[in-house]
Amino acid sequence: MNLEKIQNNGLVLLGCGKMGSAMLAGWLEHGVALNAVYVLDPYPSDWLKNLAAKGLNLNTDLPQDPAVCIIAVKPQMMSEALPSLIPMVAGDCLFVSIAAGTSIATYGAVLGGDAKIIRAMPNTPAAIGMGMTALIGNALISAEDMELARDLLSAVGQTVVLEAEAQMDAVTAVSGSGPAYVFHMIETMARAGQEQGLPADLAMQLALATVDGAGALAAQSTETASQLRANVTSPGGTTAAALDVLMDEATGFPAIVSQAIAAASARSKELGKS
Ligand SMILES: NC(=O)C1=CN([C@@H]2O[C@H](COP(=O)(O)OP(=O)(O)OC[C@H]3O[C@@H](n4cnc5c(N)ncnc54)[C@H](OP(=O)(O)O)[C@@H]3O)[C@@H](O)[C@H]2O)C=CC1
Numbered sequence: 001m002n003l004e005k006i007q008n009n010g011l012v013l014l015g016c017g018k019m020g021s022a023m024l025a026g027w028l029e030h031g032v033a034l035n036a037v038y039v040l041d042p043y044p045s046d047w048l049k050n051l052a053a054k055g056l057n058l059n060t061d062l063p064q065d066p067a068v069c070i071i072a073v074k075p076q077m078m079s080e081a082l083p084s085l086i087p088m089v090a091g092d093c094l095f096v097s098i099a100a101g102t103s104i105a106t107y108g109a110v111l112g113g114d115a116k117i118i119r120a121m122p123n124t125p126a127a128i129g130m131g132m133t134a135l136i137g138n139a140l141i142s143a144e145d146m147e148l149a150r151d152l153l154s155a156v157g158q159t160v161v162l163e164a165e166a167q168m169d170a171v172t173a174v175s176g177s178g179p180a181y182v183f184h185m186i187e188t189m190a191r192a193g194q195e196q197g198l199p200a201d202l203a204m205q206l207a208l209a210t211v212d213g214a215g216a217l218a219a220q221s222t223e224t225a226s227q228l229r230a231n232v233t234s235p236g237g238t239t240a241a242a243l244d245v246l247m248d249e250a251t252g253f254p255a256i257v258s259q260a261i262a263a264a265s266a267r268s269k270e271l272g273k274s
Pocket residue numbers: 014015016017018019020040041042043072073074075077080081098099100121122123124176177
């Protein structure tokens with residue numbers, strides 16, 4: 001990560017909840033100095049207070065011209081939280097928002113037409129350095145700005161730059177919210193194992209290890225997900241019996257996952273209007 005500009009000018013983090021703290025942990029691990037970080041959060045966690053005792057700037061005055069300001073409050077808090085950032089626009093600050101729904105135009109309306117804004121969508125596996133973040137910037141974003149934003153988000157996982165902001169609702173629905181779908185899959189597999197007579201802890205251990213192993217195999221293998229699925233499926237065997245249920249176009253995963261992702265994407269669009 002190119003730390004020089006951050007060390008010299010500072011990094012502001014607005015909102016340090018689940019996503020903000022996951023990113024902050026990654027930046028500190030990658031060498032961002034505590035005294036270069038300025039966090040604004042009305043009810044800081046004990047973890048954050050402990051970092052403040054060691055040098056992080058918590059709920060203090062902000063630097064005039066920080067290198068970057070990361071916006072990590074809920075979309076519903078945006079109108080209350082954003083005005084505190086307006087003084088930074090006069091400098092060369094790069095604004096990076098991770099909020100679902102909130103459009104670049106919305107930030108532009110509050111921060112003004114000169115604000116350099118990147119919209120990003122990470123996900124919670126960022127907490128273990130395995131996040132996935134998609135980014136898109138406004139017309140004022142230079143290659144150097146995008147590199148700085150990617151460097152910051154690369155500290156917590158993979159990054160990809162989108163072709164258009166319109167892709168962000170679908171991205172939010174697939175990878176932003178996606179970890180929750182997988183966690184629900186773990187819950188439901190474990191519950192179904194119990195229904196088949198397994199003790200709860202064993203059923204959960206099997207479900208967790210299976211999702212972990214299958215995800216890692218899919219990520220590392222040169223074979224497609226479809227081929228990996230076929231590799232498990234013996235003709236006339238147990239997997240085929242299960243996939244007859246799960247792959248049913250009308251009642252299985254194709255229909256239900258499609259509906260779920262369409263609902264998340266629609267909600268992202270709605271959040272953009274509110
Ligand atoms: N969670 C996820 O999986 C993902 C979330 N996001 C986006 O990230 C953003 C944050 O989500 P998440 O971390 O889950 O939410 P959290 O509620 O955990 O974090 C938001 C933080 O902002 C604080 N806050 C509220 N108002 C202000 C304010 N005026 N100034 C500064 N801080 C404030 C909150 O404090 P308090 O709790 O005291 O109100 C809280 O600590 C959202 O916009 C969400 O859309 C994006 C991708 C994935």
